[in-house]
Amino acid sequence: MNLILATTSPRRIDIFKMLNITFKVIPPNINENINEKNPEELVKKLSLIKAKSIKEKGIIIAADTIVYFNGKIFGKPKDYDEAYNMLKTLSANWHTVYTGVTILTENETITFCEKTNVKFKPLTDELIKYYINTSKPFDKAGAYGIQELGAILVEKIEGDFYNVMGFPISKVWDILWDRGIINASTGKTSGGWCGKTF
Numbered sequence: 001m002n003l004i005l006a007t008t009s010p011r012r013i014d015i016f017k018m019l020n021i022t023f024k025v026i027p028p029n030i031n032e033n034i035n036e037k038n039p040e041e042l043v044k045k046l047s048l049i050k051a052k053s054i055k056e057k058g059i060i061i062a063a064d065t066i067v068y069f070n071g072k073i074f075g076k077p078k079d080y081d082e083a084y085n086m087l088k089t090l091s092a093n094w095h096t097v098y099t100g101v102t103i104l105t106e107n108e109t110i111t112f113c114e115k116t117n118v119k120f121k122p123l124t125d126e127l128i129k130y131y132i133n134t135s136k137p138f139d140k141a142g143a144y145g146i147q148e149l150g151a152i153l154v155e156k157i158e159g160d161f162y163n164v165m166g167f168p169i170s171k172v173w174d175i176l177w178d179r180g181i182i183n184a185s186t187g188k189t190s191g192g193w194c195g196k197t198f
């Protein structure tokens with residue numbers, strides 16, 4: 001069965017490659033500006049819209065990630081100033097990363113949200129400026145990438161690391177394994193990513 005990852009996120013592709021199964025990547029074609037203030041509902045709805053935007057037949061998996069702090073949703077920063085203000089606000093505080101996932105199979109629509117709490121160290125202006133200039137985190141929710149240099153901002157986390165990066169892969173695996181979508185043969189015979197389709 002065609003396994004399709006509906007994403008443009010290099011991080012999500014990297015995480016999925018860890019499973020060593022054959023899959024295709026097709027970019028979702030959606031408008032991410034929906035009017036939803038509840039973080040869990042927002043990421044679930046966006047992951048569903050992304051998955052449903054794929055017309056090709058197969059098992060379709062999509063995700064959406066935001067950072068949430070003090071009642072505010074932090075998406076991808078539009079510029080340097082927004083990235084600076086996000087990191088300044090998150091400094092020395094706990095925030096929550098919400099990732100919504102949708103898995104469309106032939107007869108099921110599975111949508112769930114996974115949360116990870118992240119505590120930042122106290123961040124000096126100098127470190128924040130260095131981080132943004134070095135990492136240019138404009139394609140990452142909350143203006144940081146925990147899997148890259150963003151690791152130096154983090155004091156500790158409670159929950160799934162990969163969920164912060166953009167994909168709670170352990171939970172996704174369980175859903176696919178429990179339904180026999182991934183099984184002993186696909187895990188052994190498939191040689192990983194079969195090449196991008198975009």
Ligand SMILES: Cc1cn([C@H]2C[C@H](O)[C@@H](COP(=O)(O)OP(=O)(O)OP(=O)(O)O)O2)c(=O)[nH]c1=O
Nearest residue numbers: 007008009011064065140141145146164165166
């Ligand atoms: C918090 C955090 C986010 N991110 C990334 C994951 C996502 O790529 C991005 C959140 O934006 P999303 O809108 O969830 O995803 P995307 O637009 O990059 O890709 P697509 O919608 O096509 O799947 O932030 C990290 O890479 N590391 C982190 O630590």
